[in-house]
Structure formats: C-alpha cells, structure tokens
Amino acid sequence: MWDAVAYLLAGQIGFGGAGFVIDKVFTTGWVTLVGMLTGMAVSLYVVWFRYGTSR
Secondary structure: OOHHHHHHHHHHHHHHHHHHHHHHHHEEEEEEEEHHHHHHHHHHHHHHHHOOOOO
C-alpha cells in the first residue's frame, strides 16, 4: 500500500517541482499547477497499471 502512496507523492513532487522551476525561470504563475495535475494523472496511471490490472 505504501508503494502506491509513494508513487502518488513522487508524481506530484516531481512534476510540480519541474513546473515550479519553469515558473521561476519564465516568471509565469500557472505552470506549477499544470505540473502538479500532470504528475497526479501520470502517477494515478502508473498505480492503476501496476496494481489495478490482473496478471
């Protein structure tokens, strides 16, 4: 179970962090949000693919 939580947090932190850096470099204010949402979507897919499919 903790693996799934780690995937969800890592997706948001990774993509959100990248979005934060892009926000600071290009002085925008919306890329962090897009990065966090993208990270959550990707991590949910990874969790579903890894634990939700029957083998």
